Amino acid sequence: MLKKLPWFPIFVLLAFVLAAIFAPYLAPHDPMQGDLMISQTPPAWVPGGDPAYPLGTDEQGRDVLSILLFGLRVSLAVGFAAVLLSVALGTPLGLLAGYTGGRLGELIMRLADIQLAVPTFLVALVVLALTGGGSVLKLILVIGVVGWANYARLVRGAVLSEKEREYVLAAEALGMSRGRIMFRHILPNVLSVILVQMSVDVPRVILLEATLSFLGVGVSIETPAIGLMIQRGLDYIYSGVWWTTVLPGLVLATLVLATNLIGDWMRDAFDPRRRAT
Amino acid sequence: MLRYLLIRTAQTAFAVFVVATLIFLGLQLTGDPMENLAPQDMSEAQVEELRKAYGLDRPVYIQYLRFMGHLARGDLGISFLSGEPALKLILQRFPTTLKLVLVALFIAVLFGLPMGVAAAIRADTFTDRMLRFLSVLGISAPTFWIGIMLILIFSVNLGWLPSSGLSSWKHYLMPAFTLSLYRIALFLRMVRSTMLDVLNQDFIRTARAKGLTERVVVYKHALRNALIPFITVAGLQFGHLMAGAVVTEKIFAIPGMNRLALDALYSDDRPVIIAFIIVVAVLFAVVNLVVDLLYAIIDPRVRYA
Numbered sequence: 048m049l050k051k052l053p054w055f056p057i058f059v060l061l062a063f064v065l066a067a068i069f070a071p072y073l074a075p076h077d078p079m080q081g082d083l084m085i086s087q088t089p090p091a092w093v094p095g096g097d098p099a100y101p102l103g104t105d106e107q108g109r110d111v112l113s114i115l116l117f118g119l120r121v122s123l124a125v126g127f128a129a130v131l132l133s134v135a136l137g138t139p140l141g142l143l144a145g146y147t148g149g150r151l152g153e154l155i156m157r158l159a160d161i162q163l164a165v166p167t168f169l170v171a172l173v174v175l176a177l178t179g180g181g182s183v184l185k186l187i188l189v190i191g192v193v194g195w196a197n198y199a200r201l202v203r204g205a206v207l208s209e210k211e212r213e214y215v216l217a218a219e220a221l222g223m224s225r226g227r228i229m230f231r232h233i234l235p236n237v238l239s240v241i242l243v244q245m246s247v248d249v250p251r252v253i254l255l256e257a258t259l260s261f262l263g264v265g266v267s268i269e270t271p272a273i274g275l276m277i278q279r280g281l282d283y284i285y286s287g288v289w290w291t292t293v294l295p296g297l298v299l300a301t302l303v304l305a306t307n308l309i310g311d312w313m314r315d316a317f318d319p320r321r322r323a324t
Numbered sequence: 325m326l327r328y329l330l331i332r333t334a335q336t337a338f339a340v341f342v343v344a345t346l347i348f349l350g351l352q353l354t355g356d357p358m359e360n361l362a363p364q365d366m367s368e369a370q371v372e373e374l375r376k377a378y379g380l381d382r383p384v385y386i387q388y389l390r391f392m393g394h395l396a397r398g399d400l401g402i403s404f405l406s407g408e409p410a411l412k413l414i415l416q417r418f419p420t421t422l423k424l425v426l427v428a429l430f431i432a433v434l435f436g437l438p439m440g441v442a443a444a445i446r447a448d449t450f451t452d453r454m455l456r457f458l459s460v461l462g463i464s465a466p467t468f469w470i471g472i473m474l475i476l477i478f479s480v481n482l483g484w485l486p487s488s489g490l491s492s493w494k495h496y497l498m499p500a501f502t503l504s505l506y507r508i509a510l511f512l513r514m515v516r517s518t519m520l521d522v523l524n525q526d527f528i529r530t531a532r533a534k535g536l537t538e539r540v541v542v543y544k545h546a547l548r549n550a551l552i553p554f555i556t557v558a559g560l561q562f563g564h565l566m567a568g569a570v571v572t573e574k575i576f577a578i579p580g581m582n583r584l585a586l587d588a589l590y591s592d593d594r595p596v597i598i599a600f601i602i603v604v605a606v607l608f609a610v611v612n613l614v615v616d617l618l619y620a621i622i623d624p625r626v627r628y629a
Contacts, residue, residue: 161342164608169567173597176589177351254466258571261468262586277469281575284476293476296469304464311460 056308063302067119074113075099078271081107087283090290103290105276106283111290115298117271121260122302125186126253130245132191137198138241142229144199145206155199162196168255175264183266186256194248201244205237239317246310250303257299273299332616336609343605344395347598348388378404400602401595405588410595414581414603420490421573421580425565427500432507433558439508440515441550445542447520455512462509471502471575488577499576503569507561514557518550552623559615567604 066073086108091101102111140159144152170193175181181189209215210233218228259265260274268275273295280291366374375381379390394401400411443455478498479487486495522528523546531541573583581600588596 164339165343165605166564166567169601169604172570173589173601174350177592177597250464257466258468261466262570262574264589274468277466277472281472284472285480287480289476292469292472296466296473300461300465300469303466304460307460307464 053308053312056305056312059301059305060309063119063305064123066116067123070113070116070120074110074116075101076110076113078109078113078117079269081105081109083108087288089288090294093290102294105291106279106288111276111294114271114276115273115295118273118276118295119298119302121183121266121270121272122253122256122299124183125190125256126249126306128187129190129194129252129256130248132187133194133248134198134241134245136192136195137200138202138234140195141199141202142206142233145203146210146229146233147225152203156203159196159199162193163200167193168258171255171259172262172264175259180263180267181259181265183270186259186265190252190255194252197244197248198241201240202237205240206233209233209236243310243314243317246306246313250306250310253299253303253306332613336606336613339609340602340605341392344392344598344602345388347601348391351594351598352384378402395602400599403588403596404593405591405596410599411603413584413596414599417579417581417584418603420578421566421569421582424490424496424499424572424578424580425503425562425569427496428503428565429507429558429562431500432504432511432561435504436508436511437515437554440512441519441542441547443512443516444519444523447516452516456516459509459512462505463513465505467502467506468571468575470505471498471572474498474502475575490578495576499572499578502572502575503565507565510561511554511558515550515554518553519546522546522549548622552619555618555622556615559611559618563604563608563611566607 081104085097085100085104086106088100088104088108089096090103090111091098093103096103100110100112102115104110105114140155144155167190171186171189174189175185178185215228215232218232223232256265257272257274257277260272261278263278265274266272276295277292277299280288280295284292372381379387382390391401398411399409402408403410403413406413439455439459443452446452474485475487475498478485485498486492487498489495490499523542528541528546531545532538536545567582569578569580570582570586572578573580574586581603585597585600587593588600
């Protein structure tokens with residue numbers, strides 16, 4: 048039985064997704080076009096604030112709200128696309144390693160072990176820094192490729208316990224091809240494992256992108272991104288400009304919190320052991 | 325036991341060899357270090373001379389063999405920037421990071437472990453729900469942002485704590501807490517779920533049935549079993565902290581080895597980057613070995629013949 052849906056986190060995530068999609072219509076200003084005359088205007092509710100810039104402006108006079116709206120695009124795009132890429136790479140390899148096994152399967156799993164032995168963050172940091180910084184596409188590629196091993200390992204494990212089941216034996220007896228059995232019969236039955244892992248990875252990757260951008264090896268400086276904004280804001284916290292670090296961090300934390308809560312719910316709903324109790 | 329240790333040491337050496345080869349190949353693919361290394365106004369001849377001085381004019385396979393030969397003797401090259409041995413630079417900064425990480429890990433275990441146990445024995449009560457929500461908050465907050473928030477509150481506004489360096493115990497509070505917050509949340513979640521698994525097992529029912537007090541059941545029987553997976557996670561987190569304190573060391577201006585590696589990355593100082601990655605690889609291997617040995621001490625079923 049499914050526990051009742053986590054409506055509040057779903058609502059928050061949906062709001063963020065819609066805000067990101069409609070950013071060009073919602074944003075009151077051009078996110079990258081600043082006016083130095085109005086730089087570091089505090090948020091509208093603080094004395095000295097300007098209602099035209101509800102969340103204030105940064106050190107180059109750019110509208111904080113507009114940067115945040117466009118920044119959500121980067122966070123969500125990297126979060127979802129990179130995880131999908133990891134799934135697309137890891138799943139077939141995991142199916143292959145689990146179902147056909149043999150030398151190839153062994154090789155795939157040894158490679159996965161090596162990949163998992165080094166933290167994703169470190170690999171992404173080194174690769175991005177040595178290839179001269181990144182772009183949204185490059186972040187998706189690097190984080191997505193590095194993440195394959197987790198899915199390969201998970202899928203392989205799930206396949207190993209599935210492949211002795213009657214429906215697989217029946218399909219084999221009917222003489223179906225290995226490809227058909229793997230993708231049409233086994234894959235749908237291991238999807239829940241993949242989905243649960245994805246729900247853990249999306250928030251993790253969103254944070255990873257923000258951290259890499261904060262360190263200056265993520266998206267390029269002309270991109271409106273949340274991690275970059277916090278990095279620039281760090282230089283001004285001692286002079287009382289708090290809104291360029293506090294506000295983007297709050298938005299990022301809320302987004303990650305919502306996805307994590309949805310992920311927790313999915314884990315409880317899909318985990319057969321928990322369902323039984 | 326000795327045989328086991330020897331085999332594991334050999335495996336570790338092989339892993340480091342693989343990592344070193346991968347780094348070497350990876351660096352070959354990322355372009356010519358001279359582009360960043362040589363000052364703009366250097367003449368062609370001077371660039372060639374510099375290239376020669378670092379051995380970068382030789383064929384790739386010769387560079388690889390020399391690299392591996394030096395690695396085997398613990399020589400990881402000379403920093404392009406400071407001219408000092410790269411390994412020495414990293415090892416000089418190692419204790420700073422180690423101290424910070426140990427304090428952070430201690431805080432994380434101190435809070436995360438009891439909170440996880442408390443959530444498990446009060447499963448589905450208000451306390452449990454509160455603790456679980458706090459733990460989701462803890463894994464959702466960006467580390468770099470938490471660090472900045474702490475500086476804003478305790479240094480900028482209240483003026484209670486110093487925001488940079490590590491010269492007194494006061495300096496440790498904010499960076500250590502920044503590093504430990506995520507781990508407190510992680511440990512809480514993991515201890516709670518393993519404790520719940522253990523508490524549902526038959527031997528716990530037996531222990532209760534024979535009239536042991538709840539205290540003995542929870543702390544002597546259940547916790548001891550739940551600690552086994554916990555040690556793996558804590559050990560792994562030690563490794564991840566040592567190699568992942570970059571953000572914290574940057575925000576709090578701590579002269580640790582991650583900060584050094586980050587600066588090396590920015591300036592393309594390859595020997596230092598390589599030395600850092602190899603030190604991290606060795607560290608991860610050693611942590612794994614120690615974790616496996618601890619298993620045998622805690623879980624009497626495990627024996628390494």
